[in-house]
Structures are given as structure tokens and as C-alpha cells.
Amino acid sequence: MDFLTLTRRNLWRHPLRTTLTCGAIAMAVFLVCTLRSLVTTLDNSAVASRNERLWVQSAVSLFVSLPQSYQAKIEAIDGVDLVCKWQWFGGIYIEPKNFFGQFAVDPEKALSLYPELTVTEGSKEAFLGSRQMVLVGQGLVDRFGWKLGDKVPIMGTIFPHPDGADTPWEFEIAAIYQSSKPNVDNQMFLFHWDYFAETVETASGTAPDVGTYVVRTHPASDQSAIMREIDTMFENGPQRVQATTESEFQAQFVSMYGNVGFFVSAIGGAVLLAILLAALNTMLMSAREQTRDVGILKALGFSDGRLFAYMLGQSFALCLVGGAIGVSLALLLEKGISKAFAAMLPNYAVIPQTIVLAVGITFVIGLLAGILPALRARAILPVTALSDR
């Protein structure tokens, strides 16, 4: 108990220095938790996407559309259960900062493709009942304060309204869904392909092509063989395609951010190194100030081993308090970050493994920062320590 008191009082000998060091450790652990959570969220999203769905896109680019005629051809492939059009709309709700994904889909097929979408308000029937009806995620409802029956105007940027670029497309919220899996985010805005196609055709005079097709295969089928067959089928045009699994498709978006894992590790590593040096500096200064105290304790009969543990304990105490604050901060801000980055990074979460990692890192910083002062305290002769001025 006396050693705990001594540790606490010694750490508080210089309140400002201790507070700043503790704050730096807390900030570093918070950053590590947050950056690591970005990676795990992306990884989890890709892992959770392993299922019977395939995505078919242009072999050239996601921005190149595919003919509508491809749908029937893909449906005819043995092992294919269902094919759904999935078109990126790219409109603006009120202002550009309100970014979220709007997709023109075959509504009935989309609901069948994604059993993860559970309608929590309204009904599937209401969504399917009228062409201007939309199914929106709970995340969008929370974000914009929408409710069932609300009219949602969306300005078409890629696909302007036939009445002019200043005229918004009109939608009505028929149902709200909640996703049961992290790979399907709660911020989608799904509307009818037919409404989209007719309006675009009215505006441009030609029927629109399709951005991507989502294909569901039979559970017993060979997905690799089906993907090869789809690729081969359209090898000679008019558009070459690339079929991928859903997890590979998701991974494409992750790779658009570059090598996220590497960047996060590099930034996290640099932050941790800086904090380690700061903590080491604090511990060395603190140990230097306590040299005489170490001599006194040795004279009183405290062993070298106890002094080693005492100095190391101070380092651990400092780092663990900082680490605990950092982890708490990461957990407290989890919802806020999730909300802020909902469009880019749906289902952001600090998972238990990240917390374990943060605690482990805190221990390592504590050990590395405290080992030198602890070894010094153990080795110094009492008479040498007592002569310190």
C-alpha cells in the first residue's frame, strides 16, 4: 500500500508534466484504436461479403456501363439463380455534403438478393407498390430525420431530370430497413429501375445502360466456373465484363484508398514511437529526481528487486492511465466517428481485438519506458544514490 501511495505521489510530483505525458499517451492510444478500427471495419466488411453473390462490371472501369441485354444472357447461365440491375445514381440531396449512395435496382430482385435487409418500418409491399417509392436505410433516417411518407427530392447530376437540370427527381419513403450484417450498410437509398430508366429515356431519348449486375448463384454451383463463363461470354463485346465475388468487389473500394493497412501501420507506428520517447523522457527525468529516494529506500532495507519493480510500476501506472483514457475516448467517440464517416465507412466499430491490441501496446510502452530507470534503480549502490544532490 505504501508503495502504491509512493507511486501515486511521485507521479503527481510534477502534475503538469504527468498530465501532459498521460495526455500524449492517451492521444496515441486513441489514434491507434481509431486507425486500427478503420482497417478492421474495412476488413470485416470484405470478409462478411463472402456469399453467393457475384458482381458483374465492365472490364474497363466501373464508370463504363453495360448493355441491358446482358441481364437475360447472364440469367441463362447454368447455376445462376437471379440477376439484378444495380445502377449508381450519384444525385445530391439538398447539398453535396449530404453524400450517400442512391441505386436504381430491380426492386423485387434486390430484396430477394439481400435478405440481410430487414424492413423495420413500412413494408416491402409499399416499396414495390409504386415506382417512385424508395427503401432507405435506418442510417439515413437517423441522419436526415426522415420518416415514412416523406418526399425526398434528389438532384440528378449524372442523370438530370427531363424538366431540366434544376428539377429534382421526386421520391417517397415507403420503407425503412436495418441491415443485419456489416457488409451491407444502413445508408443505401434503393429505388425502382423502371422509374429511373423511363425518366432517363425521356430526358435523353435513349434507354440507359446498366452500371453493374448483381448475380446470385445456386448454393451448390461452382462460382469460379460461373465467373469464368460470364467473362468469356462477353469477351467479344460490345462491352467486356469482369465478374467478381462480392468480397472482391468490396475490396476494390478499399484499394481505392491505397494500401490502407500500410498507411495506418506507418502512421500508428510513428505516433507510438514519438509517444514512447516522450514517456521514456518523462520516466528518465522522474527517475533522476528520485535517485536520492532510491538510496533512502535501499538504506531502509528495500531490495534491488523491489526498487526495480517500483520504478517499472511507476512507468506502467503512467502508461496504463493514459492507455485507459485513450481506449475510453475511442469507445466514447465510436458512435460519433461512425456517424461522421457513415457514407465512406459504414459500420465503423471498435472491436474487442482492437482494445486488446491497445492495452498490449500500452503495456509495451510502459515496459520500454520504464525498463531503463528500473534497471538503473536496481543497479545503483545505496551509497551512490544517497550522495546524489
Place this chain on the structure above:
Amino acid sequence: MGSRYSYAKAESALDSRASPARSVIPPAAPGANCAPARILFAMSNSMIICKDVSKSYQRGGETLSVLDHLDLEMEAGRFYALMGPSGSGKTTLLNLIGGLDRPDSGEVTVAGAPLSKLGSGPLASWRAANVGFVFQGFNLIPVLSAFENVRLPLTLTPLSKAERKKHAELALSIVGMSDRMDHRPSQLSGGQEQRVAIARAIASDPKVLLCDEPTGDLDRESADQVMDLLVRLGKEFGKTILMVTHDPAAAARAERIVHLDKGKLGHIESNVGA
């Protein structure tokens, strides 16, 4: 209370002024209270024995001999003052006897323990059980209160928390600091700090008290109080006290005055008035 703690068992001793049992050095012949060092080896009740002890330090590439084949023996329960000019090896000898430093050669035996044969851990345990230190600069832990400072060495004993508290309070009462036990060292005067340091030194009831210029930083009045206390600890509780001092007035309170000169034992005065 643990049975080995003499004042815990005898709180009444605070007032009883009972003299502890101890051997008595043969009275010096009238007019000859100066004994040569070799006579001391005839003692049968030795608490401290230094045999052929040498110690040197390296200073700026030079070897500085501080103690030179020193032989010395001190009786249990006596109050010794160690005097000599600066650099004569007084503090070095005190540190060797306290197990804070090790001799280059020779043997130091204190309370029956040959210190050179003890490793670092056993030596620390030995210090905790047998020696109390009182330093010139008090050397209290600044972040702890007087009570916590005194209780600190008791954490090395098998005493319970309640017993440790009682022992610490008793030690503080012996030195007259009960009313200041919650004060930090910075809130105490020099004399009060030294009394707390003495309380800490005696808290675990050691056999030997080693005092390095305990009055060196104190005014006359505080120094007298500290000396009264040390004398009382020797007389009432049978502590063997070895005090390094430059102060003749302080040395005069000791029963024996050991003179060191250039690392060698000079002469020993038997202070019949003490």
C-alpha cells in the same frame, strides 16, 4: 505486536526509564580515559567488528585510500561518537558498517552477520532488520507525510497493517512528533524533520543506529533535542549507536569517542560523564 519489537512490548518504557541489560566496558583507570584500539578486541559483547578493513575510491584517475587496514570493535548497547577531520573516513566507515557500501578488503561483522558474505538481497533484508540510519540531510521521502515516512520501513516486516500503524505512531511519540504526523517534510522545521528521521530509524526496532552528522544541519536548540533523544534511545532501549560528528558538544554526549585519522584508528576516549 511482534515479539521482536522491544518498544512495542514495552510502551511503558517511555516513562519507566528502565535501563536495558547490557555488558559494561571495564572502567577506565582514573586519569586515563583514553584506550588504545587493540584493547577493544578483548570485548565479549561486540555488536560491531571491523577487521583489517580497507576502502579506497578512484578520483580523477587517482586511487584515494579512505580506510587503511582498520581494526575496530564496538560493544552492544553503547553510544559511540566517531570523530576526525574531513576525509578521515568517518562516513565511509559508517556506510560499511551499515551495509550501504562494501570494503575492498577486510571483514565487517555487525550484529553477528559478516556483511561481505551477504548478497545484495540478504544484505537489504539484514539492513531492514538490524540497522536504522539517521542522516545529516534527514533524507525523508518528500512526497510522504511524517507518519508515512515512519511506516515505510515497517512494510518490510511481517507486521499487520494495524500493527504497523501502531508502531509508527509509537515511534513518533517517542520522538515527540505525534502532533505533526500528518505533515509533509516541507512543512516541518529541520529539528522536526530529524526527529521524524529518528522515528523512522527506530520504527522497526533495529539493534544499531547509525547517525551521520545528525545535528550538522540544526541550530543549537534542535541539536540538543536530537542529542537528548539519541542518548535516551541508547539508555532506555539499549540501542548501539554510532554517530559521526564534527561537533565536540554532540560527541561529549556519547559514551565512547572514536577518533579516526587518515583512514586509521586513532584513539578511543571513554566518556565517563555520559
